[in-house]
Amino acid sequence: MKYMACIFMLGTFLCYPAAAAQMKVGDLYKLCTSSNEGDKNACTFYILGVFEGAQIGGGTVQDKSGNLQEAKDKRFCVPEGLTSAAMELTVKMKMGAGLAVYPEDRDMPAVAFVTAVIAKQFPCQKTK
Numbered sequence: 001m002k003y004m005a006c007i008f009m010l011g012t013f014l015c016y017p018a019a020a021a022q023m024k025v026g027d028l029y030k031l032c033t034s035s036n037e038g039d040k041n042a043c044t045f046y047i048l049g050v051f052e053g054a055q056i057g058g059g060t061v062q063d064k065s066g067n068l069q070e071a072k073d074k075r076f077c078v079p080e081g082l083t084s085a086a087m088e089l090t091v092k093m094k095m096g097a098g099l100a101v102y103p104e105d106r107d108m109p110a111v112a113f114v115t116a117v118i119a120k121q122f123p124c125q126k127t128k
Contacts, residue, residue: 025113026106029099032092047091048084050114075115077124091117 023046032043055078078087094117098105105113 023110024106025095025099025108025110028110028113029095029106032095043092044084044088046110047088047114050111051087051118054115054118075124076119076122078118078122082122087118090121094121 028043028046031039031046034040034043054075091114095113098113
């Protein structure tokens with residue numbers, strides 16, 4: 001599934017000339033609420049791609065010599081057994097609710113919104 005999402009995202013960027021512009025929350029919401037199956041799949045793969053990227057990037061930090069190390073304080077911790085469908089549903093629900101209250105958020109980068117939802121919904125437990 002991970003590679004399928006990467007291939008889809010790569011294909012999307014190569015096929016659309018406006019791909020240099022960053023996807024906005026409003027654009028993602030439009031895909032996610034569309035009745036078109038292709039749009040729904042694009043929504044799914046976008047959310048899961050951001051999630052996987054954040055999971056990989058959020059778990060590592062670069063040390064002074066440029067080597068990647070495991071981060072001591074992760075931005076989020078995903079519960080064991082959480083399905084991709086549950087992750088997608090969480091983001092979609094928060095996006096719909098957030099845009100209903102803050103319609104100006106339509107213009108914010110979708111990647112920042114999705115990452116913020118993940119971090120807020122799945123915080124790591126602080127250890128003493």
